[in-house]
Amino acid sequence: MAVSKGFLVLLPLAFVVAISTIATAQISDLPIVSGLSWSFYESSCPKLEEIVRKRLKQVFKKDITQAAGLLRVHFHDCFVQGCDGSVLLEGSASGPDEKDAPPNLTLRPEAFKIIEDLRRRVHKKCDRTVSCSDITALAARESVFLAGGPEYPIPLGRRDSLNFATQEATLANLPGPTSTTSVLLEAYANKSLDATDLVALSGGHTIGISHCPSFDNRLFPSQDPTLDKTFAKNLYKICPISDTNATTVLDIRTPNVFDNKYYVDLMNRQGLFTSDQDLYTDKRTRSIVTSFAVDQSLFFEKFVLGMIKMGQMSVLTGRRGEIRANCSARNPSRFLVPLGGEGEEGVAASF
Ligand code: HEM
Ligand SMILES: *[C@@H]1O[C@H](CO)[C@@H](O)[C@H](O)[C@H]1NC(C)=O
Ligand SMILES: *[C@@H]1O[C@H](CO)[C@@H](O)[C@H](O)[C@H]1NC(C)=O
Ligand SMILES: *[C@@H]1O[C@H](CO)[C@@H](O)[C@H](O)[C@H]1NC(C)=O
Ligand SMILES: CC(=O)N[C@H]1CO[C@H](CO)[C@@H](O)[C@@H]1O
Numbered sequence: 157m158a159v160s161k162g163f164l165v166l167l168p169l170a171f172v173v174a175i176s177t178i179a180t181a182q183i184s185d186l187p188i189v190s191g192l193s194w195s196f197y198e199s200s201c202p203k204l205e206e207i208v209r210k211r212l213k214q215v216f217k218k219d220i221t222q223a224a225g226l227l228r229v230h231f232h233d234c235f236v237q238g239c240d241g242s243v244l245l246e247g248s249a250s251g252p253d254e255k256d257a258p259p260n261l262t263l264r265p266e267a268f269k270i271i272e273d274l275r276r277r278v279h280k281k282c283d284r285t286v287s288c289s290d291i292t293a294l295a296a297r298e299s300v301f302l303a304g305g306p307e308y309p310i311p312l313g314r315r316d317s318l319n320f321a322t323q324e325a326t327l328a329n330l331p332g333p334t335s336t337t338s339v340l341l342e343a344y345a346n347k348s349l350d351a352t353d354l355v356a357l358s359g360g361h362t363i364g365i366s367h368c369p370s371f372d373n374r375l376f377p378s379q380d381p382t383l384d385k386t387f388a389k390n391l392y393k394i395c396p397i398s399d400t401n402a403t404t405v406l407d408i409r410t411p412n413v414f415d416n417k418y419y420v421d422l423m424n425r426q427g428l429f430t431s432d433q434d435l436y437t438d439k440r441t442r443s444i445v446t447s448f449a450v451d452q453s454l455f456f457e458k459f460v461l462g463m464i465k466m467g468q469m470s471v472l473t474g475r476r477g478e479i480r481a482n483c484s485a486r487n488p489s490r491f492l493v494p495l496g497g498e499g500e501e502g503v504a505a506s507f
Pocket of ligand 4: 246483485
């Protein structure tokens with residue numbers, strides 16, 4: 157049963173008591189989208205989660221920064237057309253795809269390679285039973301945990317999209333880093349995510365990096381007054397003129413650890429993007445930022461709830477969608493046989 161995994165394991169023992177408010181029963185009792193299940197691969201691929209964790213442990217031992225890349229890919233997948241693996245598809249014949257849209261240009265090529273490598277390992281053990289969208293979701297979940305964050309179950313059973321997401325959809329659905337809290341609240345509300353979800357999910361920026369063009373609106377033509385002065389000085393050293401190629405970390409305190417220091421950064425005016433810092437400036441979200449900065453277990457709890465919500469956005473289940481044999485390409489026609497499940501729609505009827 158998934159119940160055995162339905163708890164949050166927090167590394168520092170001190171947090172265990174505080175987190176007991178969100179115990180086993182609560183997470184796997186959450187209502188989930190029909191077609192998904194907490195124990196979806198229990199019989200078809202019982203070793204799935206073990207395979208993913210074991211491999212990612214090896215990958216992160218070499219380079220922990222890959223965790224951030226994997227977390228971000230899942231976020232991008234879910235926000236554009238739903239968590240359907242569409243972000244993984246490469247080059248459509250008929251024009252630019254989701255991967256080529258500006259916000260995706262900074263997704264790490266390694267993240268796509270890691271996901272495809274996980275798929276290969278999983279399918280070797282379990283044949284083509286596990287979708288690329290589920291592997292992406294699991295990789296994000298493991299990235300959070302292996303970088304020091306909470307351990308939590310996620311519902312599985314997603315199918316992979318048959319179609320590409322357009323560049324237009326990508327731009328319309330992924331808010332930019334210059335967005336204000338007002339814009340973000342509206343974009344999230346449109347996806348049934350509330351202010352707490354927004355602030356908690358933004359905590360994903362506790363790991364990872366950014367390129368100068370994503371934040372140099374705060375440096376040029378003039379310095380954003382909400383930037384801490386010393387912090388700004390260092391950013392000018394990294395990005396001496398606008399549109400340079402260099403990178404810096406998103407969380408200056410603990411750049412590779414999944415913890416609540418991102419919120420401490422915001423309280424010290426050391427958030428990197430306008431979209432980060434404005435969460436502390438805006439009265440509607442400020443108290444949520446403060447509550448996470450002083451209580452890591454509260455942040456972990458809300459982050460997990462946000463991820464479980466986000467991970468179910470517009471998913472394809474049953475016979476809607478397919479299980480790709482290659483995460484970056486739709487299946488060739490020899491795979492076009494109905495997959496299990498009692499859905500109404502035929503597989504790949506559209507082509
Ligand atoms: C609130 C809306 C969000 C905006 C505007 C935003 C924007 C960005 C931008 C501009 C970057 C850096 C791109 C670059 O220049 O390299 C970035 C990186 C990142 N974002 Fe977000 N993001 C948002 C929400 C999220 C969410 C919900 C998550 C996950 C839960 C997330 C996880 C990450 C991670 C982990 C990185 C670092 C990636 C790496 O190191 O390769 N972001 N984000
Ligand atoms: C909300 O979502 C709908 C479709 O789901 C989209 O057409 C609309 O542009 C979105 N609005 C905002 C503000 O994101
Ligand atoms: C940008 O960065 C890439 C990779 O780090 C490098 O190959 C390229 O030369 C850089 N471009 C500029 C204009 O600095
Ligand atoms: C997977 O699909 C991509 C994109 O079409 C292709 O470049 C790659 O060679 C494929 N991999 C395998 C193992 O067939
Ligand atoms: C046009 C372009 O550069 N597309 C890139 C989008 O991001 C992926 C992953 O980094 C690259 O593989 C694509 O080449």
